[in-house]
Amino acid sequence: MQDPKTTAANSSDALAELRATLGADVVSLPAEFDGRQFADWSGTPSTTPLALIRPRTTEEVATALRICHRHNQPVVTQGGMTGHAGGACVLGGEVALSVERMSGVLEIDPVSATLTVLAGTPLQVVQEAAEQAGFMFALDLGARGSCTIGGNIATNAGGNRVIRYGMMRDQLLDVEAVLADGSVIGGRRKMIKNNTGYDLRNLLAGSEGTLAVITSAVLRLRAKPTAVSTAWCAMPNYDAVTALLGRAQACLPAGVSAFEVMWPSYCDFIRERLPELRVPLGSEHAYYVLLETCGADPERQSAAFEDFLADMLDDGVIADAALAQSEADAAAFWAIRDAPAEYPRLIPGRVSFDISFAVAQAGEAARRCDERLRARWPRATILVYGHLGDGNLHVVVQEPGWRDDAIDAVKEVVYEVTGELGGSVSAEHGIGEEKLKVLGLSRSPAELAAMKAIKLALDPRNILNPGKVIAM
Amino acid sequence: MQDPKTTAANSSDALAELRATLGADVVSLPAEFDGRQFADWSGTPSTTPLALIRPRTTEEVATALRICHRHNQPVVTQGGMTGHAGGACVLGGEVALSVERMSGVLEIDPVSATLTVLAGTPLQVVQEAAEQAGFMFALDLGARGSCTIGGNIATNAGGNRVIRYGMMRDQLLDVEAVLADGSVIGGRRKMIKNNTGYDLRNLLAGSEGTLAVITSAVLRLRAKPTAVSTAWCAMPNYDAVTALLGRAQACLPAGVSAFEVMWPSYCDFIRERLPELRVPLGSEHAYYVLLETCGADPERQSAAFEDFLADMLDDGVIADAALAQSEADAAAFWAIRDAPAEYPRLIPGRVSFDISFAVAQAGEAARRCDERLRARWPRATILVYGHLGDGNLHVVVQEPGWRDDAIDAVKEVVYEVTGELGGSVSAEHGIGEEKLKVLGLSRSPAELAAMKAIKLALDPRNILNPGKVIAM
Incomplete structure (x- = not known):
């Protein structure tokens, strides 16, 4: 297996060619973007990039990468800058490529249940477009207003609905991306099943900008649930927590759409520091579970959910439960689980x-x-x-x-x-930059070597987000 | 990007070393396996391999590949030989590595809902083990009695339940595999969420023996449905077919577990050639849909399913419908859809x-x-x-x-x-061997180049299943 080319970047040539080819509107220099922040939510130190590239099209991304590839110029791709691992931070010596101008929903195909979108589109815009078309886009997380679809793909984002709908990778039908040498892969395919060779889509999902710059994607839409049932459950012990999970998955007609567990210290913290959130039930239990199911047919679902909770109380699986009687009740339960948004202050x-x-x-x-x-x-x-x-x-x-x-x-x-x-x-x-040091706890040396080989195969000059995900 | 090493295999040295190192019980020569078939279900011509390797452990697989790698000796991995694309056929000059001795369920973890299994285990054995533990293993296809889990992973098998549970890749938590150079990746991880670098698991799924030899896997188990509702629907036109799909996904509490469409010529063929299957409803409709939903709570589900079908009839989406009143009815509907098993005769x-x-x-x-x-x-x-x-x-x-x-x-x-x-x-x-010529209709030159680069990164001497999936 080959070693990374260690030829030093010729940054001044790269910058000159980028600016001459793409223009000053697309490629700006530090004096021109003074005051702009380049840090994400992780607290990882981030410096000023050598230039800021803001392409408007996939072709402009390809042009930029071809130039950077030729000059060994490192590139860090940036989306909504809401990451928790420093994956989009500027470590020094990179140009930053922001997809902010490549934003918008291109098409919704209601028959195929697909949504085609540019990488710089905020998640919330996609959620709202899906909603207006009578569907749901399943990925949901706290940063929805700022994070971008490209970043969601690049980090394989998770969030609140993974238990029912999977991670971001499970929402992807196709991903268009530009490789380090400027070649464009993927496109606008809407097939659910496509066994034609290696799964590049899943390789890019979670690669955090180290294998390609994601430019657009075809996303899967889901049927919009019309019935949501929510309960706050007090649990006697951990075996009861896992028993509740298994029985809810087996017995609730629409399965489980959320199973959020809170340890007592978490609830006590909320009671003390955010008393306005009114944590339900007593503080003497071992665990608390926010249980949700969502499907169709509100009446039958409510009845089934109440029957299920009654069975769990009878069987001693649940020690006590509060059933949301309204959307406001459910929102109040979720507010307790969403309290981490207050951490920066608290x-x-x-x-x-x-x-x-x-x-x-x-x-x-x-x-x-x-x-x-x-x-x-x-x-x-x-x-x-x-x-x-x-x-x-x-x-x-x-x-x-x-x-x-x-x-x-x-x-x-x-x-x-x-x-x-x-x-x-x-x-x-x-992994980003922040967890690079501990990656070896979860991946074997042979796996790290395989990742490194793949990285070099697709980015032989190591220009895409160097210093992130995999140590070269 | 580098070119494949074209150094010719030194097969006689490879065979001698394989036999000396692993023994005659593991490595047999053509005279010793006379009469054994090496063809799959695709009809792709398959010849006799230079040797048949039947390892008992991952370590023996690793030893075999290390020797083959050193001598540039091509290897074709074989499981149940039920493939439809010639991916496991012997093209000439390979040794065949059969995982038949690496068979068995190693562990079921009912709390984590996982099943750990060796690659040579037949799918049906996994389904039955899951069933006995109170779960369902979601992958199902006609070859269940013969096909192996390793082959299911290597081909990313689909089948009857994809609409609800996804393909084989969606059942995988971890995959243990041996790379071309004998290094072992993956293992026994049971995490549902694991964003630690590149997704090797999804890269191996669908790689058809060209990137690694799969030796074991941790599979996800699902809650066993206790209620199944099935109907045979006659449809007036294609718009009605897609409307029924969308409305079923939105309105049926447990979603859709099968949506099989048959064109009239298919039904007429069954009526004429397999009259004992008694195709329901008249022959004058434009399409026929076998619709299934499966969840928990039989009574409420039946009621919801009947209400749904009545609504679809009222709205003119369905022209006519036959509701399965018993398991025997449902089995009779499925027998019509499963008639392709009779093609070899008919x-x-x-x-x-x-x-x-x-x-x-x-x-x-x-x-x-x-x-x-x-x-x-x-x-x-x-x-x-x-x-x-x-x-x-x-x-x-x-x-x-x-x-x-x-x-x-x-x-x-x-x-x-x-x-x-x-x-x-x-x-x-x-893709196997059979569809290699048409792969370019579904993949761009840049994608084929990226696949080739990945193949060379992980198998630089092109010893793993050469001539399949990707032209080198």
């Missing part, structure tokens, strides 16, 4: 983790993290919660006045547990 | 296609195929049917006493239509 300087395990192991993982963190930092705020139906835990740790080295020590503890239990160091946020 | 020498389109285009594709085929071969049997909820059409053409060149002419017609409408030349059967 627990500044926190360390956050996005780890996953087999569902059977997630409870033990949380227990070990909590125990070891608490032993070392007894006064810290330690919050555990997550999309447990997918085995995905979020762990958040903070202590006012922490020294910088505490953050690294906290990471060591949590990632040690992740490695011990064969978990993933990134369930849904990706 | 229409020997047929040409079969497995093509896909956007759902909105599939009707037009079928119309063009039928019209052009009929114009040229007026007496031919032309059957059209398919998993239309996924845009997947099967087209079967036969005329007794055809000359050999007619087969190529028929392929030309059908693939011309596929190319015109931007369809896929292989929806679920893969």
Whole structure:
């Protein structure tokens, strides 16, 4: 397997050719974009790029990459800048390529249930366009107003509905992208089944800008649920949590659309710091589950949901439950789960983790993290919660006045547990720059070598987002 | 990008080293496996391999590949030999590596809803193990008794439940595989969400033995449906077919688990040649749909299904419908759809296609195929049917006493239509050897170049299943 070309970039030539070929409107220099932010939500340090490229078309992206490829000029692609792993940060020496001008829904095909969209389109715009056409676009996450479809694909975004509809990769029918040498792959195919060789679409999903620049995509639309049933359940122990998950998946006619688990410390934190959210039920239970099912036929679904909860109470699976009687009730339950949006104000300087395990192991993982963190930092705020139906835990740790080295020590503890239990160091946020050091806990040396070989095959000069995802 | 090493294989050295290292029990020579068949179900010519390797462990697979890699010795991996594209055929000069001894379910984790299995295990064994544990394994296809899980992964198999549960790739949590150089990737991870770099699992799914030898996998189990509702619907026109699909997905509480469409010529063929199957309803309708939903809660589901069918009749979407009143009724409907198992007897020498389109285009594709085929071969049997909820059409053409060149002419017609409408030349059967010539209708030169680069990155000496999937 070949080594990356280590020829130094000839940046001044690259910049001159980019500007001469694409024009000053597309390629601007630092003095011209003074004050623009190039950091994402991860806190990863980000510097100023050598130039900012804002193409309007796939052809302009291809032209830009051809020039950068020829001059070994590194490129970092940027979308909504809402990432949690530093994947879109500027490490130094790159030009930034923003897809912000490639925005808009190109077509909705209601018969095929597809939506064709440019990469720079915000997720929320896609959700609203799908809604207006009588469908649902299934991906949903907190950053919906800012994050872009291209970024959602590049990071294989997860979010609230994975348990029912899968990750971003599961919403893709085709992805158009420009490879490092400027060649354009993919396009506008709408087939659900297409076994014609290697699955480039799934290779690009989650590659975080290191294999190609994503320019457009054909997305799958789903039938819009017309009935949503929601309950807040208090659970006696972890076995009951997994039992509820299994029985809900088996017994609820429309399956499970959300299964969010909160540990008591999380609920106590909300009670204390955000009392206006009124956490339901008592604080004496071992776990709390926000359970949701969504389908059609509101009357039959409500009846089935109530029957199911009654059975779970009778069988002792659930200790207590609050059933949402209205959309407002359901929104109030979700507000508790969505409280992390308030973290920047409530627990500044926190360390956050996005780890996953087999569902059977997630409870033990949380227990070990909590125990070891608490032993070392007894006064810290330690919050555990997550999309447990997918085995995905979020762990958040903070202590006012922490020294910088505490953050690294906290990471060591949590990632040690992740490695011990064969978990993933990134369930849904990706690797970016931030998790590069711990990737080896979740991937074997042979897998890292295979990834590196693929990277070099598609980007032999390592110009696409170097320093992210895979160490070259 | 590098060119494939064209160094000739040193087969006699390779065979000697394989036999010396792995023993005569694992490595047998042609005189020792006399009479064994090496052809699949596609009819692609297959010859005798230089040797037959039957490893018992992943380590033995790795040893075999290390030796073959060193001697540039081509290897074709074989599972149940039920493929439809010649992907497992022996083209000449290969050793065959059969996973038949690597068979068995290693573990079922009911809490995580996972099943860990060796690659040589037949699909039906997995289905039965899942069933016994109270779950369902979602992949299902006609060859279930013979096809192996490794082959299902390697070809990204589809089948009857794709509309609800996806293809084989959607059942995978992790895949263990041996790369060309003998390194082992993947393993026994059970996480549903795992965004740690490139998705090797999805790259292997559908790579048909050209990137790695799959040795085991962790599969996802699903809740077992306890209620199945089935109807046979007569449709006035194609718009009604797509309307029924959209409304069924929106209105049936558990969604759609099968949406099989049959053109009238298919039903007439069954009436004439297999009268014992008793095709329901009259023969005067434009299309017939086998509609199925499966979920929990039999009583509420039956009521909702009947209400739905009544609405569709009232709205003129359905012209007529027969509702299965029993499992026997439903089985009788499915027997009509499963009649292709009788083709070898009824229409020997047929040409079969497995093509896909956007759902909105599939009707037009079928119309063009039928019209052009009929114009040229007026007496031919032309059957059209398919998993239309996924845009997947099967087209079967036969005329007794055809000359050999007619087969190529028929392929030309059908693939011309596929190319015109931007369809896929292989929806679920893969490319293998048989469809290599037409791959360019569904993949651009840039995509083929990217696939070739990936192939060379992971198998630089092109020893894994050469002559299949991608022309090197």
